[in-house]
Amino acid sequence: MTAKISCHDYGFDCSFxxxxxxxxxxxxxxxxxxxxxxxxxxxxxxxxQMLVNKGHSKEEIRKG
Ligand SMILES: [Zn+2]
Structure with missing residues (x-):
């Protein structure tokens, strides 16, 4: 699974x-x-926790 994180989603004026x-x-x-x-x-x-809120499980994050 791919993580798609954008700073913009968290309210920052940032292109990360x-x-x-x-x-x-x-x-x-x-x-x-x-x-x-x-x-x-x-x-x-x-x-x-931010990634979990995006639908990832803690297990897949920790073993990745
Ligand atoms: Zn940023």
């Missing part, structure tokens, strides 16, 4: 889009982006 296979790599990239570009320090748990 991630479209790649789901997994912890995606979680880290999103975390890094929020830290660098938006100065928001989300925990990995919070980002996993």
């Amino acid at each position: 889009v991630l479209n790649e296979p789901i997994g912890m790599g995606v979680v880290r990239k999103i975390k890094e982006h929020f830290e660098k570009e938006h100065e928001i320090d989300y925990s990995e748990e919070a980002i996993i």
Whole structure:
């Protein structure tokens, strides 16, 4: 399954889009982006929850 995450969906005026296979790599990239570009320090748990809200299961995220 592919993660399709767009910062715009979360209310940011930002063109960041991630479209790649789901997994912890995606979680880290999103975390890094929020830290660098938006100065928001989300925990990995919070980002996993964002992906769960998009229809992914925690199991597929953690083993990816
Ligand atoms: Zn952004």
